[in-house]
Each structure stands twice: as structure tokens, then as C-alpha cells.
Amino acid sequence: MKKIKYLKCINCGKEFQQQKGLYICDECNNNLEVIYDYDFIKKKISKEKLKKNNKFDIWRYEPLLPIQDLSNIPPVHIGGSPLYSFPNLAKEFGVKNLYFKDDGKNPSASFKDRAGAIALVNALENKEKVICGASTGNAASSMACLTATKNIKTIIFVPKTAPIAKIAQLLIFGAIVIMVKGTYDDAFDLSIEASKEFGWYNRNTGYNPFTREGKKTCSLEIAEQLNWEVPDKVFVPIGDGNIISGIWKGWKDLYGIGFIKKLPQLVGCQAKFSNAVKKAFDSDGKIRAVSGKTIADSISVSVPRDGQAAVKALKESKGFAIEVSDKEILDSIKEVARKTSIFGEPAGVTSYAAFKKAVSLKKVSEKDNIVLLITGNGLKDINSAMKCVGQPFLIDPNLKALKGLIKKISIDK
Ligand SMILES: *Cc1c(COP(=O)(O)O)cnc(C)c1O
Numbered sequence: 001m002k003k004i005k006y007l008k009c010i011n012c013g014k015e016f017q018q019q020k021g022l023y024i025c026d027e028c029n030n031n032l033e034v035i036y037d038y039d040f041i042k043k044k045i046s047k048e049k050l051k052k053n054n055k056f057d058i059w060r061y062e063p064l065l066p067i068q069d070l071s072n073i074p075p076v077h078i079g080g081s082p083l084y085s086f087p088n089l090a091k092e093f094g095v096k097n098l099y100f101k102d103d104g105k106n107p108s109a110s111f112k113d114r115a116g117a118i119a120l121v122n123a124l125e126n127k128e129k130v131i132c133g134a135s136t137g138n139a140a141s142s143m144a145c146l147t148a149t150k151n152i153k154t155i156i157f158v159p160k161t162a163p164i165a166k167i168a169q170l171l172i173f174g175a176i177v178i179m180v181k182g183t184y185d186d187a188f189d190l191s192i193e194a195s196k197e198f199g200w201y202n203r204n205t206g207y208n209p210f211t212r213e214g215k216k217t218c219s220l221e222i223a224e225q226l227n228w229e230v231p232d233k234v235f236v237p238i239g240d241g242n243i244i245s246g247i248w249k250g251w252k253d254l255y256g257i258g259f260i261k262k263l264p265q266l267v268g269c270q271a272k273f274s275n276a277v278k279k280a281f282d283s284d285g286k287i288r289a290v291s292g293k294t295i296a297d298s299i300s301v302s303v304p305r306d307g308q309a310a311v312k313a314l315k316e317s318k319g320f321a322i323e324v325s326d327k328e329i330l331d332s333i334k335e336v337a338r339k340t341s342i343f344g345e346p347a348g349v350t351s352y353a354a355f356k357k358a359v360s361l362k363k364v365s366e367k368d369n370i371v372l373l374i375t376g377n378g379l380k381d382i383n384s385a386m387k388c389v390g391q392p393f394l395i396d397p398n399l400k401a402l403k404g405l406i407k408k409i410s411i412d413k
């Protein structure tokens with residue numbers, strides 16, 4: 001592919017030519033980054049051309065994507081998620097602008113569709129017959145959703161703790177679902193072994209070099225939605241660290257082709273006991289295993305598979321990391337819903353919980369334009385949502401019962 005120069009190990013810098021079956025660095029086992037020929041790409045993409053393109057999905061950035069053409073893309077609308085501005089909330093929290101990017105709007109209702117779409121097209125371009133992957137739930141439900149109409153078998157490994165809504169998605173779309181009696185980390189290792197043993201294409205986060213390329217499309221969209229004005233800070237939930245490294249890649253690519261003149265600071269948002277990236281960033285940069293225990297299943301990770309890239313993104317962007325408790329995450333589901341009309345899953349609103357903490361720690365300024373990524377839809381995990389609200393009222397179906405109830409409760413908010 002002309003637009004790609006080579007793939008480069010994020011750790012040791014070893015360079016590789018793109019080829020079927022290439023995943024990680026054979027020297028140090030680290031994740032690879034796609035290095036583009038920006039001069040070539042500049043000739044294919046321009047702000048004016050984008051303005052004339054009225055299809056607002058990830059494929060509008062095709063010159064910046066590691067795919068040959070659009071002949072293999074799934075039929076559903078991926079990306080192009082809304083970026084909402086809330087001036088009243090910006091005022092409340094003392095920042096200049098506060099934006100929410102609602103990625104729960106994607107076909108399988110999470111940010112993962114951006115990654116899954118690129119991995120899928122890559123697999124189809126390589127004429128793969130079977131695609132497999134391990135997931136805490138969302139990467140898998142995305143893969144199942146996007147492969148549904150394609151002639152490729154989909155095999156999913158999930159921990160038995162995955163929320164039931166995500167399991168339902170997997171089964172509905174017709175994937176082969178293998179539940180592993182263990183953690184996400186166990187499912188991950190088994191899926192890699194399976195790929196090697198049976199020759200299946202693997203889309204695992206932090207292993208497949210193209211998921212990051214899909215995830216970066218969120219930054220391209222934010223930039224375009226803000227008319228190429230770069231925000232000061234972008235708050236990103238972190239599990240494996242692939243979204244944040246993808247978000248960073250997106251800004252760097254835009255800088256590389258001359259669309260923007262500065263880069264934002266990234267803020268990594270983690271759950272308290274699933275905070276390996278924060279710990280590494282705040283100390284010597286080395287990832288060490290943590291318990292990974294959190295109610296936010298999508299960011300419940302012991303050893304982040306793309307942790308090193310995440311730490312690098314935080315460092316290069318001169319950003320910082322924030323950790324929040326499960327209680328703060330649960331409260332945020334309710335608060336975000338009531339302040340913005342966006343219903344996020346626990347991991348999805350971790351950005352908001354971390355933003356509030358950043359405000360209280362005085363880590364944001366009144367001059368800041370801030371974007372919070374809401375990475376997944378709340379309907380994916382209603383058990384968690386129900387934990388932060390009460391039960392509905394239950395009455396007999398008559399006016400007398402209703403009047404009795406109204407006397408007891410205050411209906412004025
Ligand atoms: C996967 C996921 C994340 C975290 O992304 P990583 O690349 O694992 O850091 C955050 N939120 C949701 C909803 C997710 O599905």
C-alpha cells in the first residue's frame with residue numbers, strides 16, 4: 001500500500017513491511033504503529049474535499065486509513081458520532097467549553113466499532129476465512145455485529161463475567177461464542193494461542209496493529225467537528241490503552257499532514273483498582289499487573305495490552321492520568337444522563353468522573369476547551385445502571401392510588 005511506509009515497533013523501533021500474519025514485534029513482542037507517507041496522503045485528502053463529502057462516517061478519512069479501498073466495508077454507519085457542547089456545564093465547572101463525544105451511538109453501541117471495522121476490512125483484504133478475538137465484551141460484540149453480513153467466521157473469547165447484554169449481542173449476530181472460565185487476560189492469552197494453532201486472523205487489542213488506526217478516527221472527527229480547532233484536553237477512559245494511543249495517533253496524523261498546528265493534552269481516566277497505566281505514568285513508566293477489579297467491565301484489565309503505548313501517548317501529549325472509584329463511576333452514569341441526556345455504560349462515563357476530579361484537583365483551567373469521550377452506551381450494562389438509581393413506584397391501576405402516591409412524593413424537581 002503506497003500510503004503506508006512501514007510499521008514500527010512502539011518499543012524498540014524495529015521496522016516491518018506490511019504483510020499478512022504480521023502482528024507484533026518479533027524482537028520485543030510489543031505493538032506496532034503504522035507509519036504513513038504524509039506527502040503522499042496530502043495529495044489525496046484536503047479540508048475542501050472533506051467539506052464536499054456529506055457522508056459523515058469513518059470512511060471519509062480513507063486516505064488516512066490502512067485499507068486498500070472501500071469495497072469491503074460493513075453496511076452500517078460507523079463513527080460520525082455527535083459532539084455536543086454544553087455551555088451551562090462549562091460554566092458550572094469553570095472551563096471555557098465542554099464537549100461530549102457520544103460514541104455509544106455506534107452500530108454495536110460502543111467506540112469499539114471504529115477499531116473492529118478497520119480490523120475486519122484488513123482481514124477481508126487478506127482473504128482470511130476466520131477472525132477471532134478476546135474481549136471484555138464490547139470489542140467482541142462489535143466484531144460480531146460488523147462481520148454479520150460478511151463471509152468470514154467469527155470466533156469470540158470472553159470471560160464468563162461479561163455483562164449479559166453484551167453476550168446477547170454476540171449470540172444475536174451469529175458469532176461462535178466461547179466463554180472462558182477465567183478473566184479477560186486469560187481469554188486474551190487463549191485467543192492468541194488459538195490464532196497461532198489454527199491460523200485464525202486475530203483482532204485483539206494491543207496485538208493487532210490496525211485497531212489503533214480505527215480508533216484514531218475519533219480524533220479526526222473531533223478536529224473536523226470543531227472546524228480544525230484543537231481542544232486543550234481530551235479525557236479518555238483507559239482499559240488496555242488502545243483507545244488513548246489511537247486518539248493520540250489521530251492528532252499526530254492530522255499534524256503530520258498539516259491540518260492542525262498544535263496538539264491537545266490527553267487525560268487518561270482509569271478505575272482505582274484497574275489503574276496500571278496511571279501507576280506506570282506516575283512512576284517509572286513500566287506497566288505492572290494490578291487487580292483490575294472494577295464495576296466498569298470494559299476497563300477492567302490487570303495488565304493493559306497496549307499499556308506502553310498509552311503511557312507514551314500521555315507523556316508525548318504532556319497530559320496526566322486520573323483514577324476514580326467505582327462509586328464515582330456509578331454516580332457519573334446518573335449525572336451524565338441527567339445533565340446531558342446521554343446514557344453511558346460505567347467505562348463510558350469514566351471520562352466524566354475523571355473530569356470532575358480534575359476540576360477539584362485544579363488540573364483544568366478556565367481557558368480550557370475540553371472534550372470528554374463517552375465510549376459506550378448504558379443499555380449494555382443495566383445492572384450497573386440500576387445500582388445507582390432506586391426502584392420505580394408501584395401502584396394499583398386507579399386514580400385513587402395515584403393520588404395517594406402523589407401526596408407522598410414531590411413531583412416538582
Ligand atoms: C474498550 C473500552 C474502553 C477502553 O479502551 P482500551 O483501548 O481498552 O483502553 C473504554 N470504554 C469502553 C466502553 C470500551 O468498550
Ligand SMILES: [Zn+2]
Binds near residue numbers: 012014026029
Ligand atoms: Zn520491538
